[in-house]
Amino acid sequence: MPDSVEVGVMAVLSAKHAIGAAVEAARWAPSVHNTQPWTFSISGEEISLRADPDRKLRVSDASGRELLISCGAALYTLRTAMRCEGFEPVVRILPDPDRPSLLATLRPGTEAYPDESIKLLAGEIERRRTHRAGFADMPVPDNLIERLSRAATGEGATLTPVRSPEAVRVIALLTQAAQGVQAQDRRFSLEMIRWGRPPGSRRKDGVPARGYPRRPVHTDPDFPQRDYSWRHDWGSQADQRTATSVGVVALLTTPGDSRQEWIDAGQALQHVLLHASAYGASAAFHTQALEMGPLREFLRHELCSDEYPQMIMRLGITFDDKESVRRPLSEIVE
Structure with missing residues (x-):
């Protein structure tokens, strides 16, 4: 021994x-x-x-x-x-x-x-991969959504599926409004363009060309995605026939809005994403409205029971095999 x-x-x-x-x-x-x-x-x-x-x-x-x-x-x-x-x-x-x-x-x-x-x-x-388009027309099981909600609760946050079609439509409209305003702001546009990678880029951060659609994929109601290609013919060719479903819209919220709760929200988010991925579901994120104070406050009071919205996401099924890039350890370990 x-x-x-x-x-x-x-x-x-x-x-x-x-x-x-x-x-x-x-x-x-x-x-x-x-x-x-x-x-x-x-x-x-x-x-x-x-x-x-x-x-x-x-x-x-x-x-x-x-x-x-x-x-x-x-x-x-x-x-x-x-x-x-x-x-x-x-x-x-x-x-x-x-x-x-x-x-x-x-x-x-x-x-x-x-x-x-x-x-x-x-x-x-x-x-696990982030999705940036519509989903296949396949339902996400209710029992999976319930497990994802429990996962978020365990990390100090709340994941609430939005079941009302009217509420989903409101969130879509707020996302559209925020996207439209940001698209007119040169500072927003330049900041986002910085993180959209062209085909063949060797950068190990940002969103690679295969990670976003070449043309907007519209859902009903429409949840616009970031335009990472920005006037260029970059991105992947999405299958318009099978990838137009909204999926399940969900709000991730916290009771307060402190730095601690932002970190808690991130932990809850990753727990939810890993659990969803294990059962074949992916998430698309929509942070546009949350980046504009008045719209975030409207969401908080009208749809989040006065909790602070930290993430708007759509959960659904996709069969895309997307590329993902990460920086090497030599760049992130001090």
Whole structure:
């Protein structure tokens, strides 16, 4: 039998492996425009997650809300990967008020054998994709929506499917209005264009040409997507015959609107996305109306029971095999 020293060495090596696996997984988290606005540092057996201010959207996300939601998704990915490696993570969120860019620290705690649900979620980390068009005309099972809502609740947020056709139409109209206003604002347009990648681009961030449709795919009611191609003949050719369904519109909300709750919303979002992906569902995001204060407040009071809307999404079925890109570890690990 191995002696106590050997057992201790094996435990340290196992923890280091879990740390490396967690950081590798976290780079696959979703982020607004695939900006990947995070960095990680490792000290001993502790991972620090920091916001990268150079990747903040200074026009559409002046408060940093979407940046912190993105980083919250990375934090949930760290937690899931570490659990899959056999450790219960010990997490501290916003541990130092004097260092606002330090969003969380995480280290391996007690050993814990991962159950099947954790393995299921971890298996979707690299497979999950954001959808940017209509969905196939196939229903998302109600019991899956219920499980997704429970997943969000477990992370401190609320996922509410919008069942009223009138409410869906209102959200679509608000999205259209915000998109129309932003399209007329040169600052918004230039900021978004920065993250749309042309065919053949070697950049490992932003939205690659195969990740967005060449022509707008209209749904009924219409939920416009970002125009990443911007007057260019870029993007993938969507199948107009089978990919025009709205899917299930859902609102992700939190009771308050603090930095902590933005991070919670990101963790809830990634939990929902990984669970949905495991059962064949994808999500399309619509943040246009949430980037305009008056429209976000209208949503909050009229459709969110005074909770703060953090994400508008559509959930549905798609058979697209999209490309996704991520920066190498050498660029994100300090």
